[in-house]
């Protein structure tokens with residue numbers, strides 16, 4: 060549905076050009092909900108505004124619904140944009156028009172006959188749950204309701220693609236969930252492809268099928284959401300996921316781990332792991348299997364949730380056992396499709412010194428210091 064190749068965009072700034080997009084390649088399938096996430100300034104808005112050519116790229120091509128947009132004349136582009144609806148963070152409603160009047164506006168501008176406009180408006184308002192508020196003005200409705208108007212307006216021209224630029228960033232968490240549910244519903248019922256820009260992993264987790272992580276105008280990681288959550292590869296992705304389970308374990312959890320570790324008999328070691336898993340991997344009775352290897356399991360902290368109706372978990376787990384049993388336990392987690400990293404230094408009991416850890420020979424994750432300590 061969307062095919063982007065070699066897309067670059069530079070703005071002219073006071074101190075020379077600003078390279079907002081640097082060679083983006085992206086293919087989004089028909090019917091997908093595709094999330095694009097990144098920190099402030101990463102290039103998200105630049106990218107989404109280039110997909111409907113509100114920004115004209117410096118280089119590269121943008122194909123939407125089979126049409127290469129950069130080659131179209133102004134009139135052809137206006138026609139092509141009927142296939143692309145857009146939802147904005149701050150709703151962009153006309154305060155002088157009612158809810159129904161706002162939804163009708165793009166159809167009026169496109170010259171759709173009045174009778175057809177009236178026939179289209181009511182089903183749209185019903186779809187977004189605003190059938191009773193058609194005659195209210197924007198000042199008389201809530202933020203969530205305003206965004207519902209924005210979504211109905213974006214759908215009025217029956218687009219194939221809906222671009223959502225931080226559509227929920229101005230809303231509270233509960234309203235955010237409701238609006239994301241609505242977008243999911245629109246995607247399923249109408250088959251509209253949705254491209255969703257956000258800086259929040261929670262948003263991606265709730266609604267997206269696949270996600271691209273953008274950083275410095277480049278896509279640094281891309282994949283199905285569950286894979287990216289359970290096996291993040293890029294530091295930016297990892298830091299965005301920390302929104303779900305923070306990088307620093309609470310001091311109380313570390314104290315608990317230290318307390319347990321301090322009481323272990325000679326020859327028994329403690330190893331604090333941060334473990335993540337998702338999908339099929341959640342079906343196995345992993346912790347009882349690890350326990351049967353002679354390793355004590357203490358789940359100290361974490362989240363268990365779902366992504367795309369599949370189980371997903373991120374846990375801080377203290378494993379205690381003999382050296383070779385700990386190694387077997389870690390290998391077993393890997394076999395079962397769990398990913399893990401060590402949180403070592405933080406649980407070393409005071410006074411035990413380096414030797415205490417030197418005796419545990421679990422392989423160390425090279426990134427461990429940058430992640431979960």
Ligand SMILES: Nc1ncnc2c1ncn2[C@@H]1O[C@H](COP(=O)(O)OP(=O)(O)OP(=O)(O)O)[C@@H](O)[C@H]1O
Pocket residue numbers: 070071072077078079097098099100101102103104105106258
């Ligand atoms: N009109 C402009 N002129 C010059 N530079 C711009 C312009 N718009 C954006 N930029 C710069 O381009 C880069 C990407 O900006 P963009 O707005 O796409 O990022 P973003 O990821 O959407 O950020 P945010 O979440 O803060 O909106 C930034 O360095 C920004 O300062």
